[in-house]
Amino acid sequence: MKVIYIAGKYRGPNSWAVEQNIRAAEEVAARVVQLGMMPMCTHPMTRHMGGLASDEHMLAGTLEIMSRCDAVLLVPNWRDSEGTRAEVAEAKRLGLPVFGEGYATASDCQHTDLSIDDLEQWAEHGESTSVEARLRDALEQCLVASDNVDGRESIHAACRKVGLRIDYAGDMAPTWSGRMRL
Numbered sequence: 001m002k003v004i005y006i007a008g009k010y011r012g013p014n015s016w017a018v019e020q021n022i023r024a025a026e027e028v029a030a031r032v033v034q035l036g037m038m039p040m041c042t043h044p045m046t047r048h049m050g051g052l053a054s055d056e057h058m059l060a061g062t063l064e065i066m067s068r069c070d071a072v073l074l075v076p077n078w079r080d081s082e083g084t085r086a087e088v089a090e091a092k093r094l095g096l097p098v099f100g101e102g103y104a105t106a107s108d109c110q111h112t113d114l115s116i117d118d119l120e121q122w123a124e125h126g127e128s129t130s131v132e133a134r135l136r137d138a139l140e141q142c143l144v145a146s147d148n149v150d151g152r153e154s155i156h157a158a159c160r161k162v163g164l165r166i167d168y169a170g171d172m173a174p175t176w177s178g179r180m181r182l
Contacts, residue, residue: 002123004032005066005096006041007087008075021075022047028075035120040069059083063090073119074100097122 008025012018022043029039042062049058062083066072072091078084078100091098099119 002037002070003068004037004039004119005069005072005087005091006032006039006043006075007066007072007084007091008043008078009081009084010043010046011081011083018050019047024077025075028073031116032073032119035116035123037119037123039073040065055083059086063087066091066096067094069096071097071099071119071122073116074098076100 006025006029008028009021010018010025012021025041025043029041032039042065046058063086066087067090072087074084074088078088088098088101099116099122
C-alpha cells in the first residue's frame with residue numbers, strides 16, 4: 001500500500017485560521033483514502049500542540065515522517081507556507097514524487113482533481129519520476145549492456161556509495177535493495 005504524505009500550510013494568524021488549514025489538509029487526505037492509499041497527514045496530529053516545541057523541531061519531525069512515505073501530495077495554497085516549501089525541497093532532494101505543485105489558491109479545485117488523477121496514475125502504473133527510480137533504471141541498462149567485469153564492478157561501487165545494493169546473476173535482471181542516500 002502506498003503511503004502519501006500530505007503537505008500544506010499549517011500556521012495562521014489565529015486558531016481559526018490554523019483550524020481551516022487543518023481541515024483543508026484533511027479534505028485532501030480523504031481523497032487519498034478514497035483512492036485506496038494511506039495518507040500521512042500530520043496536521044491533525046499536532047492540532048493542539050502549539051508552543052510545546054519550536055517550529056524547527058516540528059519541521060524536523062515532519063520531514064522525518066515525510067521521508068518514510070512513498071510520495072507527497074500538496075494542499076492548495078501550499079506556497080504560502082515556508083514549512084511546506086521546505087518539505088517540497090526535501091522531497092525533491094530525496095527523489096519522492098511530488099503532486100500538486102500547480103496549486104495557485106486555496107479554492108483551486110481543478111488542480112486538486114488533476115493532482116489526484118496524477119497520483120492515482122502513478123500508484124496504479126508504477127510510473128515514477130523519482131531520482132532513485134531513474135538512477136536504478138539507468139544503472140540496470142548499463143549492467144545489462146556491460147559485458148566486462150570491471151564495468152560491472154564500477155557500477156556496483158557507485159551504487160554502494162549511495163546506499164544501494166545490486167544483486168546481479170548472469171543474464172537475469174538485477175535485483176535491488178536499500179534506499180538511496182543523496
